[in-house]
Amino acid sequence: MTRTRLLSMIVAALSLSACGRFASDDTRGDHAQRIVSVSKQYTEILYALSATDDLVAVDVSSTYPPEAKKLPTVGYHRALSVEGMLAAKPTLILSGGPSNIGPEHVVDQLNALKIPMKYWDVPGDLDGAKTLIRDMGKEFHKEARADSLVAGLESDMARVLDPAKAPTDTPSVAIIHYGQAMNLYFLISQGTAGQMVRWAGGRMAIDTAGFTRMSSPEVLAKANPDVILMTDFGYDRLSGRRDILALPGVAATKAARDGRIFRIEEHDIIYYGPRTGKNVDLIRTLLHQPGTPE
């Protein structure tokens, strides 16, 4: 039964992918080099730097900016196939780091084929993101553009963190992230998302590190968040309020009663980048807007 469901799910997912981004073609053949980015953070920065002339393919999780979706995809960055990668004829793979790319044997095969793989080893915080933007700017000869992006990011952050504009209330927030492997739900409590919520004037309702399996409805019910943010992949798969309330523990929360369950794009909250200041602004708007109780 489980296996049948699993098969159906994967066939459906792959079919949809085939109809969508797997069907994209690289229409230009005049690339000086052929870059494949399998990191959503790198992809966004490449576009922000206007360094995409030689970008020929991205992984399926690279969804920002919208133009990135028009490029051929090589699959999910942690479940790549060597055939899919080779179809893009890459001369450089931007991997996002050893923990970002998989499975292991595909990385070994790509290394055996001597296809260069590059990542920038920077801290996973906002300062690390600034360093990354500058390093990538240097790599792709877009130093001036990189400096301007960093300046813009710093100015945005200064604006959103201005104490004079700090909200008066501090809603508790749970973030539900729909995992793509087995329809699992996670609560992201710390890391990038948690930090952005705190900058936006909220506090995390569940105080654990990393991902927490939403295995017990009681965990969420006990946390009783004022606001629930749900990332786009999961939110879009559910067909409306009734489905969302049917998730374990959701209906019992204050957020559900007050109608304060909001959709957020994964690429707005999962990683730091040039838009982080603007994204904090967006999250602040979501956290402090009134709900629509039934």
Add this chain to the structure above:
Amino acid sequence: MSTLGRQYRGVLPVLGVLLLLVTLASIRWGAVSISLHDMGTALRKALGGAGTLSLDERIFLEIRLPRAILTVLVGASLAVGGALMQALFRNPIVEPGLVGTSSGAAFGAALYFVLGAALKVHLGAWTLPLAACAGGMLATWLVFRLSGAHVVGRTSVVSLLLTGIAINALFLSGVGFLSYIARDPQARSITFWQLGTLSGASWNAVFVVGASTVLCIVASLRYAQPLNALMLGEEEAEYLGVNVRRLKAIVLLVNVVMVAVATAFTGVIAFVGLVVPHLLRLLRGADNRFLVLGGSLMGGILLGLADLAARLLLSPAELPIGIVTSVVGVPVFLVLLRQRCYYV
């Protein structure tokens, strides 16, 4: 071993030629097409040790060729394993995993995915295959012990079958539990491994699986004739001078080594071991010597075609091969079920 009858002998060369053609197609086509010229020059450079390899030549030598050879070997292992199990249990709906091998291997692999890093157990690329192989061996040993097969006079096929079902359920529950506590990337690894993939093929895998496959097929041929006698019934086989208990132990051992080693490198690939022996029986007959030889060839053909489909259907995306073998295998199996009259 006496020679096979003419009715069987004529089929094997045809299967051999088909296997060569399918293997060549499997090497030739994929997300990147490799020309025959590139194959030739790559082989010349590799054997002569001279010249720099182009990317297509490296793809051929490092990716496609080991993958195609591994496909043939794994297909052969699963098909011969299926033939052995069906003969041993005298039951046409048995496949190699019935005695716990596949579920045990899946449990071993899942254990590695979820706890491998925490246990600080790492033997490089060998860790996963060894974990899977150990799991497969453990599950099969448990089936053998708990069914009483190690006790003289207690080698009931029914007991083995039921114990196999129980142990399979136990180990699959373990996989389920590990999937449940796994984090997202680990859960994804378990899922894809359970669906089977040949994308991890390497020359190391080819050598290990090749050694186990060849040795086990040779052993299978040695015991194919006694298995023919076993088809008459255990008592009748004993009257014909077959040591049934010893035969069962050896055939089980051969099956578990062959299937566990193959599964360890590719994950769980369903239906090949079930369908191939049936197809061969429909084609010519139920002589186990033919089923072993024919299975060695037809298993490779079937898995080669499935791998080609897995790589081409949604190119450049790659379907897990278990999806293809299941989608094709289920209808074939249902058709075969309606034609059971051929089975001895």
